[in-house]
Amino acid sequence: MLNTTFDSPGEIDAVIFDYNGVIGLQPTMPMWCGLTELAGWQADEVERFQSVFWSAREPYDSGEFDDADFWSAVLGHHPEPRLLTRLRAVDTALWTRTDDRVVALLHRARRAGLPMVLLSNAPHPVSDALDASDWRGVLTDALYSARLGLNKPHPDTYRKALAATGVHDPGRVLFVDDRADNCHAAARLGLRVLHYTGSPADIEERLGPPAPNRIP
Numbered sequence: 065m066l067n068t069t070f071d072s073p074g075e076i077d078a079v080i081f082d083y084n085g086v087i088g089l090q091p092t093m094p095m096w097c098g099l100t101e102l103a104g105w106q107a108d109e110v111e112r113f114q115s116v117f118w119s120a121r122e123p124y125d126s127g128e129f130d131d132a133d134f135w136s137a138v139l140g141h142h143p144e145p146r147l148l149t150r151l152r153a154v155d156t157a158l159w160t161r162t163d164d165r166v167v168a169l170l171h172r173a174r175r176a177g178l179p180m181v182l183l184s185n186a187p188h189p190v191s192d193a194l195d196a197s198d199w200r201g202v203l204t205d206a207l208y209s210a211r212l213g214l215n216k217p218h219p220d221t222y223r224k225a226l227a228a229t230g231v232h233d234p235g236r237v238l239f240v241d242d243r244a245d246n247c248h249a250a251a252r253l254g255l256r257v258l259h260y261t262g263s264p265a266d267i268e269e270r271l272g273p274p275a276p277n278r279i280p
C-alpha cells in the first residue's frame with residue numbers, strides 16, 4: 065500500500081505539489097453547510113449535497129463544464145445569474161485557504177533554489193484565484209486541470225508538470241499529493257512520490273538539504 069515510505073528519500077532537483085490537501089486546507093463543515101444552503105438545500109442535507117457536488121466535479125475540473133453547466137447539474141436547474149455569481153464565489157472560497165506551515169516550507173525551499181510546480185485539479189474560477197494568491201510567486205509554475213483540459217491522474221498532466229520543472233529525469237523530481245490514486249499514477253511515470261497525510265515534516269524530510277549546485 066502506498067504511504068509516506070513509498071520510496072526512499074533521495075536527492076531531488078524539483079518538486080511537483082498538489083494544491084488541495086497539501087498547500088490548501090480542506091473546507092470546514094460550516095463552509096460546506098453554507099454552500100449547501102446557498103444551493104437551496106437544507107443544512108442537514110450536506111452529505112447528500114456533497115455527493116451530488118462531487119458527481120459533477122470532474123468535468124468542471126477538466127474544463128468540459130463551465131460554471132453554469134456545473135451548477136445546473138448540482139442544482140437540477142439553471143441558476144439565475146446573481147445566484148450563479150454567488151455560488152461561484154462561495155465555492156472558490158472553500159478551496160483557497162492555505163496551511164501556513166506548508167507555505168512557510170515553500171518559501172524555505174524557494175530560498176534554497178528548488179524549482180516547484182503546482183499541479184492541481186481545479187476549475188477555472190479556483191485556478192484564477194490561486195494564481196492571484198500571495199504565495200503563488202514562490203512557485204516556478206502552476207498547472208491547472210481546467211486549463212490543461214485534463215485531470216490528474218491522466219499521465220499527460222504529470223508529463224506537463226515535469227516539463228515545467230525544467231528537470232528531465234523524473235527520478236529526480238518529487239511529487240506530493242494527498243490522494244493515493246494520483247500518487248500511484250505519478251510513480252508509474254518514474255516520479256518520486258510522497259503520499260501526503262498532513263505532516264509538513266514529511267515534506268521537509270524528503271526535500272533534504274539544499275544541493276550544492278543550487279544557488280542559495
Ligand SMILES: [Mg+2]
Pocket residue numbers: 082083084085086241242243
Ligand atoms: Mg489534493
